[in-house]
Amino acid sequence: MRYDDNHKEKTRAKVLQVASRAIREDGPGGVGLAAIMAEAGLTHGGFYAHFKSKDDLVTEAIRQMFRDASGRFAETTGEMPPGEALSAYIRFYLSRSHRDGRNIGCPLPSLSADLARLPAEAQVVFGEGVARLTGFIAEKLEAMGRSEPRALAASVLSELVGAVSLARAVADPAQSDAILKASRAALRARLGLEALR
Numbered sequence: 291m292r293y294d295d296n297h298k299e300k301t302r303a304k305v306l307q308v309a310s311r312a313i314r315e316d317g318p319g320g321v322g323l324a325a326i327m328a329e330a331g332l333t334h335g336g337f338y339a340h341f342k343s344k345d346d347l348v349t350e351a352i353r354q355m356f357r358d359a360s361g362r363f364a365e366t367t368g369e370m371p372p373g374e375a376l377s378a379y380i381r382f383y384l385s386r387s388h389r390d391g392r393n394i395g396c397p398l399p400s401l402s403a404d405l406a407r408l409p410a411e412a413q414v415v416f417g418e419g420v421a422r423l424t425g426f427i428a429e430k431l432e433a434m435g436r437s438e439p440r441a442l443a444a445s446v447l448s449e450l451v452g453a454v455s456l457a458r459a460v461a462d463p464a465q466s467d468a469i470l471k472a473s474r475a476a477l478r479a480r481l482g483l484e485a486l487r
Contacts, residue, residue: 302340305330309351310358311393314400318348318408349412355397356419362396363426372433377486379427380477383450384470389457398423398447399454423447431481449477 308330312321323344324334341347366382367375382388388395397419405416428443436442453473457466478484 298339301330301332301336305332305337305340305347306351306354309347310355310397313348313351314355314395314397315393317404318401318412319404321348323347345409345412348408349415352397352401352412352419353415355401356415356422359396359398359419360422360426363423367430372430373481373483374486376427376430376434376481377478377483380450380474380483384453384457384474384477386467386470389454389466389470392458396423396451396454398451399458402451402455420447434482436481446477446481449473 305326309321309326312326312329321344323337326347327334327337337347341350362382363379366379370378383396392400397416401416405413408416424440424443424447427446428439431439431442431446450473453469457469460466460469478486
């Protein structure tokens with residue numbers, strides 16, 4: 291059977307999509323190559339046509355997760371004015387659907403605790419992703435005239451990630467919802483976004 295010119299690229303993208311979901315759900319250590327390849331509709335033997343090792347797959351999956359997160363930021367904020375854009379992103383990030391969608395959501399709450407045990411290359415890619423998301427938030431803050439936008443953006447991102455991590459960790463749904471609600475309100479007040487939807 292002859293494949294089109296983009297077949298290898300499409301296959302690799304499919305494997306990365308499956309791996310990204312699995313890594314978010316089970317952590318990098320809980321991911322099995324055979325299971326990922328089977329879910330992607332491929333044989334285990336075909337893995338090495340796309341990746342050098344499991345570490346390479348994990349690193350590239352993390353890179354893909356951050357591409358997706360960057361796309362989600364752009365999709366959520368669109369062409370909105372900066373304050374409205376930040377308000378929309380906070381609303382999305384601290385929502386029940388994001389909390390409950392751990393297999394498709396932002397990689398930061400899912401992976402932060404695992405990074406110290408991953409190879410240096412994966413840590414570098416993770417750091418680049420954090421810097422990119424921080425930069426997106428900083429751009430909005432700078433456009434709003436906030437002082438030290440980069441430092442403030444790092445703090446905002448940290449609170450977003452921490453709130454989602456805690457909300458996912460507690461067993462009581464009411465307590466989980468309260469964490470998200472309190473963090474939404476605190477961030478909106480700190481950033482002067484209370485008047486925005």
